Amino acid sequence: MCMVCRQYPCSPGCPNAPEPKPLLICRECGAGLYAGDRHFNGVCEGCLSMYSVSDWMEMFNENLEEVEDRKWAV
Numbered sequence: 001m002c003m004v005c006r007q008y009p010c011s012p013g014c015p016n017a018p019e020p021k022p023l024l025i026c027r028e029c030g031a032g033l034y035a036g037d038r039h040f041n042g043v044c045e046g047c048l049s050m051y052s053v054s055d056w057m058e059m060f061n062e063n064l065e066e067v068e069d070r071k072w073a074v
Contacts, residue, residue, distance in 0.1 A: 002014060002016050004016055005017075020034060022034055023035060024037075024039065024042060025042075026039070026042065026043055026044040026046075026047060027041075027042040027043050028043050028044070028047035029044065029046070029047050031044055031046070041059075
């Protein structure tokens with residue numbers, strides 16, 4: 001029995017309680033993600049905020065279109 005919280009195992013708020021294990025690890029930065037954290041395909045919200053528009057488009061297999069100079073017959 002814990003001398004601080006008087007429970008076995010310790011309650012989560014007890015300073016003697018073990019650190020919670022992450023439920024997921026971010027594929028970009030390696031940070032642990034816990035219940036309530038937000039992610040997209042295993043990438044944490046912090047890393048996603050650093051993605052450029054091109055990165056997002058690549059993630060969704062989309063490409064920017066190139067403007068072509070076409071001679072239009074009138």
